[in-house]
Amino acid sequence: MKGRVLIVAGSDSGGGAGIQADIKTVSAFGGFAMTAITAVTAQNTHGVQGITAMSPDFVALQMRMVLDDLGADIVKLGMLGNESIAEAVADTLACYPDLRCIVDPVMIATSGDSLMGDSPCRAYGRLMKRAFVLTPNLPELAELSGENPGTVEGVFRAARKICLEHGPRYVLAKGGHLEGSVVSDLLVSSESRKIFSADRIESRHTHGTGCTLASALATCLAQGETLDQAVIRARRYVRRAILEAPPFGKGSACPMNHAVSSE
Template identity: 35%
Template sequence: MSKINVALTIAGTDPSGGAGIMADLKSFQARGVYGMAVVTSVVAQNTQGVQDICNLDQKILDEQLKSVFSDITPGAIKTGMLAEVEIIERVSQYLNTISCPYVLDPVMVATSGDRLISTEAVEALKEKLLPIATIITPNLPEAEVLFGKELKDEAAILEAGKIIQSKYGIKNVVIKGGHLEKEAKDFLFLEDGQVVTFSAERIHTKHTHGTGCTYAAVITAELAKVKSVQEAVGTAKHFITETIKTAPELGHGNGPVNHVSYKGD
């Protein structure tokens, strides 16, 4: 048997299964990658919103990280919800000890609109993690936070991507255009200066819970399989489009996507 590719997610939970590490592990599995998870926060949430958050203390977070890093070396790492400055600082210490691809999903606000991390944590994210990321995956609202201005159209996104890339010293940036009014177009800013776009039909549905987590997790899985950044983002775009299209319409709010529906290579 050939050696299996391994990916690690460091993020919060979702007991309803649509977002956070639950979505990440499903996405890793769907892409044929062995998934590991370190929990940063236990989140009471469902398709209707976030009811409560308990951020884990530093000791158990550190022990989880130590358990993984001392035993199984991941081929790629993804971070999601990192709610506090102390969590970001501790995670960054471990990330700086390994040279595998690192995908940063700058989780700030849930699909429901609930804020997930503090203002101070956003600043720590910018300082400690953005510069060491292989790729970051902001949606339009998150890109606006990093850019400092509203992004109303493609011209603004093209300007913002290059400035975010330069300002924070990030190798690759993909700005997800799911919030644009027309087609669902994503913009990938590569470290060699190229800008590649990925377009898909807009699917009119409220069932998009966990799409950001899923998209970044698929990129992580593909990088763990030693795919290029452009290939990884392309696969993630096809994957998320199909999983939204076949969403099982669960729950009373913004339901999850269908993580097992994508049949592509």
């Protein structure tokens, strides 16, 4: 077991995304998963029916208990739920300035449900500055950048704008919402970009892809891999998890198979 990953995120009662997907993913990569739960959701493959947020102070307490005893090699932030929790998380992380963070700005579920209230950009302001890698999907990229990235070049411009204006070291912009038979994810900094592409998989079993990719990336980095290596391994794992998905769920956002090999 190698790589301690503290996951700060919400619970998914359906088991396909959120804390549940994060723990499964970190474990599949041989890492040690620890959690600070921000919210509890009532959801299934048809969508989110309810959300109950934790108190900001309790989220911060969970984080401190883990970090002051077990420590962490990296922190992965997922669904935070509201601006008050985001501020509490940012305040807590300020006490641990050397910790790298992967920030998955979970604002909109695969089903289209809002998961971050009315002011997501303001909520993620301090956390984007703290991010080693920010991992938005296209709707989140558009919300954070104020751009409308409908092409690969548009994705690059929006991601670079976020790096320059908001401070994450890298943005891994996920291109699954773009049209076409090829899915391209862009790894962008203020000075560089790389494209990682693969043939599109037509499947209902894509619930939790963002959570899973970010947690896989975090674990690989916690284990000492380079960022490029981590992106390649994380993308390969997500692809396998989709291809080998179980036949569970009757809705449009069904779970993947997190038990696939991470190698």
